Amino acid sequence: MGDHTSLVLDPASTDAPHGGTHCLRVDYRAVGGWAGVVWQDPANDWRGEQAGGWDLRGARRLSFWARGAAGGERLTVRFGLTQTGDYRDSAQGELAVTLTDAWQQFSLDVADLDLSRVKTGFCLVIADAPGPLTVYLDDVVWE
Numbered sequence: 001m002g003d004h005t006s007l008v009l010d011p012a013s014t015d016a017p018h019g020g021t022h023c024l025r026v027d028y029r030a031v032g033g034w035a036g037v038v039w040q041d042p043a044n045d046w047r048g049e050q051a052g053g054w055d056l057r058g059a060r061r062l063s064f065w066a067r068g069a070a071g072g073e074r075l076t077v078r079f080g081l082t083q084t085g086d087y088r089d090s091a092q093g094e095l096a097v098t099l100t101d102a103w104q105q106f107s108l109d110v111a112d113l114d115l116s117r118v119k120t121g122f123c124l125v126i127a128d129a130p131g132p133l134t135v136y137l138d139d140v141v142w143e
Contacts, residue, residue, distance in 0.1 A: 001038060001125070006030035009037060015136065018065040018103045023138035026124065034127035038081065040120045048085025053119035056110075059142045062122070063107040068099035069134035075099070076127070077106070081120040090114040099135060110142075118142075 006029045013025035028035060042052040062079060080092030091113035097106050122140055126133070 001036040001123075002034040002127075003030055004035050004037075006033070007035045007037060007126075013136065017136075018067075018138035020138075023136050026126070026135050026137065027132070028126045028129055028134075029132050030129065031131050032128055034125060036123055036125035038120055038123045040082070042119075045087070045119065046082060048082045048088040048119070051087050053087070053089070053117040054121060054142075056115035056118050056121075056142050059115055060111045061107045061109055062093070062140075062142050063105060064122075064140040065103050065105050065138045066097065066099055067103045067136050068101055069136075071099060071101040073099045073133045073135050074126075074129075075135055076125045077108070078123040078125065079108070079118060079120055081123055087117070087119065089119045090117045103136075103138070 008027040010025040012022045014022055017023035042050050076094055076096045078094040080089035082089045093108045095108050
């Protein structure tokens with residue numbers, strides 16, 4: 001999404017992962033503007049025209065671990081972007097965070113939401129960056 005050509009993703013980064021042997025490294029190589037990456041089922045169904053998604057009823061939170069390469073990096077995490085069509089997300093949420101250079105856990109409380117169809121399970125957006133930056137994500141879990 002956005003200036004996606006400014007994003008470089010390494011889903012198998014070994015740069016000090018939080019858990020396991022790898023994490024997701026996201027390099028944003030632009031100044032200003034915005035770019036994002038979305039995990040969606042089915043892929044590219046922005047208008048809710050195709051059946052799909054996940055039934056996440058019973059989940060209490062969406063949690064993830066994140067850190068910046070330098071600290072001070074800002075990002076927004078979202079879910080539930082598809083809000084039109086017959087097969088829209090049943091709920092949506094977002095959380096804006098500022099990272100440090102140490103791993104931190106973040107979570108969105110989803111206990112009171114209708115999670116019967118979550119088509120956009122996770123979205124990461126970087127906007128208005130003062131310069132190129134690197135962020136790391138790990139252990140993204142609906143629980």
